[in-house]
Amino acid sequence: MRKLILRPDLRTLQVVSAEVLTHTDVTGCKVVEVADDFDPATALVNWTSLTIGVDLTIIDTRLAGSVKREAERRKMQTFSAGNAKAQEYVQKGKEAAASATLTAAVLNALSVTNAAAQYPMAHAERTITGETLSAVLARYRASKAASDAELARLSAIEWKAVQTIKAATTPAAKQAAFSSINWNQTV
Structure with missing residues (x-):
């Protein structure tokens, strides 16, 4: 599994491996697990609740x-x-x-x-x-x-x-x- 870093201050997503996550500053961020085939280009992010969905369109x-x-x-x-x-x-x-x-x-x-x-x-x-x-x-x-x-x-x-x-x-x-x-x- 990979990790997804939601950076609300920048409104960006970053997909990283668990190993990279251990060396990444995630202060003020939310980190969630995502499947290996997760495609950030299809992500729908609610920046208020910091939840992720998929844009099926x-x-x-x-x-x-x-x-x-x-x-x-x-x-x-x-x-x-x-x-x-x-x-x-x-x-x-x-x-x-x-x-x-x-x-x-x-x-x-x-x-x-x-x-x-x-x-x-x-x-x-x-x-x-x-x-x-x-x-x-x-x-x-x-x-x-x-x-x-x-x-x-x-x-x-x-x-x-x-x-x-x-x-x-x-x-x-x-x-x-x-x-x-x-x-x-x-x-």
Whole structure:
């Protein structure tokens, strides 16, 4: 166990080991035992009564932030990195949605001018790859469906994790909720 020195004259906290405490002037201070994992940044101090509590909102903010960063990292693994790449996915998604109700015959019968105007990403890709316009757009739709499903799965896990952390009423319960996140959970 560590010791926490409350210095009311300075309104500061100092966490020390028992050994260091024996060599520290604690005149006018209150000394209390704290757990080894005590984080002074989460302490709520009542300087009048010299009591200590824990600010659970700080823990919520930290753990929820960690969940959101991890969710974002995992979501980005679904895509390639880069802002321009994100714009490419948006455009391909629009083209995939716009072509969803058209048959391959209709898509492949579009003139070069119409294909380039209506489906610029798919048209450019087909001219490079030699695929048909319908094949490129079918690939876009399949990729979009897979990435949309993965994003939905990760978003659901993220939301549930943050809610569970916020609902926990002790620092240990909040940490346990954070530690129990299953990023591989399926829907």
